[in-house]
Amino acid sequence: MSSPVVTRFAPSPTGYLHIGGARTALFNWLYARGRGGKFLLRIEDTDRERSTPEATEAILKGLTWLGLDWDGEVVSQFDRKDRHAEVAREMLKRGSAYKCFCTQEEIEAFREAARADGRSTLFQSPWRDADPSTFPDMPFVIRLKAPREGQTVIADRVQGDVTFGNDQLDDMVCLRADGTPTYMLAVVVDDHDMGVTHVIRGDDHLTNAARQTQIYKAMDWPVPVWAHIPLIHGPDGKKLSKRHGAVGLHDYQAMGYPASAMRNYLCRLGWSHGDDEFFTDDQARDWFDLNGIGRSPSRLDFKKLENISGQHIAASADAALLPEIEAFLAASGQPALTEAQRTLMSRGLYCLKDRAKTFGQLIEKAHFVLQSRPIAPDEAAAKVLDTVSRGILKELTPQLRNASWEREELETAVARVAEAHGLGLGKLAAPLRAALAGRTATPSIFDMMLVLGREETLARLMDAAA
RNA sequence: GGCCCGUUCGUCUAUCGGUUAGGACACCAGGUUUUCAACCUGGGAAGAGGGGUUCGACUCCCCUACGGGCUGCCA
Numbered sequence: 001m002s003s004p005v006v007t008r009f010a011p012s013p014t015g016y017l018h019i020g021g022a023r024t025a026l027f028n029w030l031y032a033r034g035r036g037g038k039f040l041l042r043i044e045d046t047d048r049e050r051s052t053p054e055a056t057e058a059i060l061k062g063l064t065w066l067g068l069d070w071d072g073e074v075v076s077q078f079d080r081k082d083r084h085a086e087v088a089r090e091m092l093k094r095g096s097a098y099k100c101f102c103t104q105e106e107i108e109a110f111r112e113a114a115r116a117d118g119r120s121t122l123f124q125s126p127w128r129d130a131d132p133s134t135f136p137d138m139p140f141v142i143r144l145k146a147p148r149e150g151q152t153v154i155a156d157r158v159q160g161d162v163t164f165g166n167d168q169l170d171d172m173v174c175l176r177a178d179g180t181p182t183y184m185l186a187v188v189v190d191d192h193d194m195g196v197t198h199v200i201r202g203d204d205h206l207t208n209a210a211r212q213t214q215i216y217k218a219m220d221w222p223v224p225v226w227a228h229i230p231l232i233h234g235p236d237g238k239k240l241s242k243r244h245g246a247v248g249l250h251d252y253q254a255m256g257y258p259a260s261a262m263r264n265y266l267c268r269l270g271w272s273h274g275d276d277e278f279f280t281d282d283q284a285r286d287w288f289d290l291n292g293i294g295r296s297p298s299r300l301d302f303k304k305l306e307n308i309s310g311q312h313i314a315a316s317a318d319a320a321l322l323p324e325i326e327a328f329l330a331a332s333g334q335p336a337l338t339e340a341q342r343t344l345m346s347r348g349l350y351c352l353k354d355r356a357k358t359f360g361q362l363i364e365k366a367h368f369v370l371q372s373r374p375i376a377p378d379e380a381a382a383k384v385l386d387t388v389s390r391g392i393l394k395e396l397t398p399q400l401r402n403a404s405w406e407r408e409e410l411e412t413a414v415a416r417v418a419e420a421h422g423l424g425l426g427k428l429a430a431p432l433r434a435a436l437a438g439r440t441a442t443p444s445i446f447d448m449m450l451v452l453g454r455e456e457t458l459a460r461l462m463d464a465a466a
Numbered sequence: 467g468g469c470c471c472g473u474u475c476g477u478c479u480a481u482c483g484g485u486u487a488g489g490a491c492a493c494c495a496g497g498u499u500u501u502c503a504a505c506c507u508g509g510g511a512a513g514a515g516g517g518g519u520u521c522g523a524c525u526c527c528c529c530u531a532c533g534g535g536c537u538g539c540c541a
Contacts, residue, residue: 011541115467207470237533275489275490296534426501440501440502445500446500
């Protein structure tokens, strides 16, 4: 029986939740959830200079919006600093680490000289094998006594076996002179203590995995399964950065993409299950596997995201859509729906959702349900509502008043009037559209009538005809 | 500089030595339609370059080019 899967997402709280980070979190979540495992969340806040509570809040909010729920409490790495120090002392006791009294100035000077001479800048501390009786009364760091020979190999589920010569890896600092742990130590201790079995993260950590493996070995701890996934690049193929525009997950929410679409798109970016492009969360959980992750970086493609988004909106249940739309309105700084608007909106979703790729577009298409009388026509609509058209609308109104409010009968009534004037349906649809919505691009006129209801429809027609 | 990773249509990708190299998005051209969206049909579009290995390479190996990562008492 294999041990249950435990994955984690471990962002550092120095800003918003990056889109790349969101994908990393998604992969971890999918992997755990698809296997009945646990998905943990740890905030790597050991850098006190750059970590902020606001950033932590933003990350939590982002994950929540994306629908990635984590198990247990959020772990603060900083809170565990005593345990990290304890492990460092344990390594000292085991002889797998040592005290180094070199000052940062000394080390920097060494590196500069090495660079100038074209030698390796790998620092080798003179204190590695020093006699304790020679220890000065000075601050010290604790460094790992890393093997100088042989190699460290990472059995990576994405990258394959990656081998590093131990002569390339220096004796990394584990505990700083002020007694706080470095990232390298903290991750290993935390991942071990939290029982993490699979470390799925960006491939910018691939080299770190080698260093971290040495710490695991030093403590005789089992090394987790590694999976280093390629980073996401911008549309220009360069590493994704602020100049590409939207890099924060919150930007995507504000752009009106549903969370389900983001999950689908992000999941498919750098991972594949044959030719499947559009899928549900259940399918993603069933299908997601480390084997399907590609080895090359992928670029963001907004057109594709938009397409996937449209499919998700169209496939969503109306009842599920409404709260998402309201969240979008709030996230993008738009006014909330009034009670009346919400009622009409939920009644109209059936004919709106398959015409929009984003919630922004949906709101745009929903113009006719969001407006109240009198409807102010835009320029194009006003042009359509000429004298002749208004006359025809006036004639249509009484016929509709007596119609049962059902699609077939409405169609018949409108067609009859059109025919009486020797017009095609299209000719009559235009002014009707203008009267009902004040726009020239709207859902079907019959859908609008059905959604608006008899009273509102007639009132709008009479407004326009007057 | 050193070490490590990557490179299939514009983009995301399939292929796991033998295919007319497939799909999706995007694009172009038609069609359909009460507008918009959608939808239908068709089209152009790829193995970075060079060497090997092999009866046969997109697939395996080497070199080059390009891109990326690491090389911190940042994470």
